[in-house]
Amino acid sequence: MNEANVNKKGANNSGITSEEFEYAQDTIRKLSKYYDGKVVGQQGLKFALIAAIIADGHVLVESVPGLAKTTAAKVISDAVDGKFSRIQCTPDLLPSDIIGTQIYNQSTGKFSTTLGPVFANFVLLDEINRSSAKTQSAMLEAMQERQVTIGGETYKMPGDVFIVIATQNPIEQEGTYLLSEAQTDRFIIKEKITYPTPDEEVEILNRIEADAIQRTPAVLTIKDIDNLQAIDEKVYMDPVIKKYIANIVDATRNIDKVLSKEFSRYVRLGASPRASIAFMKIAKAVALLYGRTYVIPDDVKLLRYQVLRHRIELNYSAVADNVAVESVIDHIINTVQTP
Structure with a gap:
């Protein structure tokens, strides 16, 4: 599924009006500008x-x-x-x-x-x-x-x-x-x-x-x-993107089927369904931050570390071999097929 198809479907199915979209973008700009003035x-x-x-x-x-x-x-x-x-x-x-x-x-x-x-x-x-x-x-x-x-x-x-x-x-x-x-x-x-x-x-x-x-x-x-969060819920996510999220999270639980035996031995525990929910919510927020009313696969990937790094538990072998959880996440993302 290419981005053009997502764009076409997203524009038709997001349910976000032009007034709501402009309101959301203005709210995000104000929050971002305030942060930059202080940090x-x-x-x-x-x-x-x-x-x-x-x-x-x-x-x-x-x-x-x-x-x-x-x-x-x-x-x-x-x-x-x-x-x-x-x-x-x-x-x-x-x-x-x-x-x-x-x-x-x-x-x-x-x-x-x-x-x-x-x-x-x-x-x-x-x-x-x-x-x-x-x-x-x-x-x-x-x-x-x-x-x-x-x-x-x-x-x-x-x-x-x-x-x-x-x-x-x-x-x-x-x-x-x-x-x-x-x-x-x-x-x-x-x-x-x-x-x-x-x-x-x-x-x-x-x-x-x-x-x-x-x-x-x-x-x-x-x-x-509150209004911004309500608008975010209307951001369109195609069923194919939801399936992509589910495949990523499932891969963390069946790591031996995704990664090589040498690499998969470092993972002790995979992510729960809360990871899928987090991916969905964050991907919609990322789409809105980038000025879109629909989600593309890159929105899912962008904050992959932030969503998964505290949900994938590595064992002592990973600590001993200095293997970071971010490298495990990258291997999973690279292995799971992008729609």
Whole structure:
């Protein structure tokens, strides 16, 4: 199936009006411009964050300290006039510190519920791998079901927009806890960022010297993000593209049928159906970011690392032989036939 056929079908079946398309493009431009005015470089991170927000998914960001993970997450939320919460994860953080708790009122003899900081439109979990497994699990219900349970009562997240942006440092081991597969699978993508270039670092110094890094008014509202997500759902995806996604994810589970025996021995666990859902949502967001109302195969491939790197688990042999998960993903993508 060539791109021309996808173009023709997509134009007829997307269901996106010209007004909706222009509105979506204008919203994306405002979000992108706001980011560029606050963060130097890190364009890959910007693209991933905006794509995840459009796709209504949670983001896991990994890098060594000092590379603007927290800043980028805060900037994205500052651009939108919504409720923002930052949770600094530490080993002694309790689940009740995140979701809330019941407090006994001695004068009335009754319990009252105090909601935690997770009740926001954008939640930044800073250094999530410093919190214990018990505390990490407190976020599972919130991230998946958009609700939490306190004292047997269920409390829904506020509004229609709820995005969790978590950061983690892969270097330090002391006082950290590995994220479980169930936890990482809730993140639609996992982005890794690297050091800035020398020119970008000079620009950082110039902005610091000029005191140019100041908070400016939001350029969007929560309603804008909600509308953008609704438009994104209308982006056309041909059944052939869906089958392509399913074949990629299936290949991660049957790696011995896709890769050579020498290479397939490194994979311990493949991706779950959440990977297929993530591919579909992210591919639609990528299409919209590139100004299209339909998905092409390249939209699926573009953020393949971000979708799969935390869903394919390698074994100790891969670690010993210095085999990166990204190389496994590339081999899978190159093997599965592109429509």
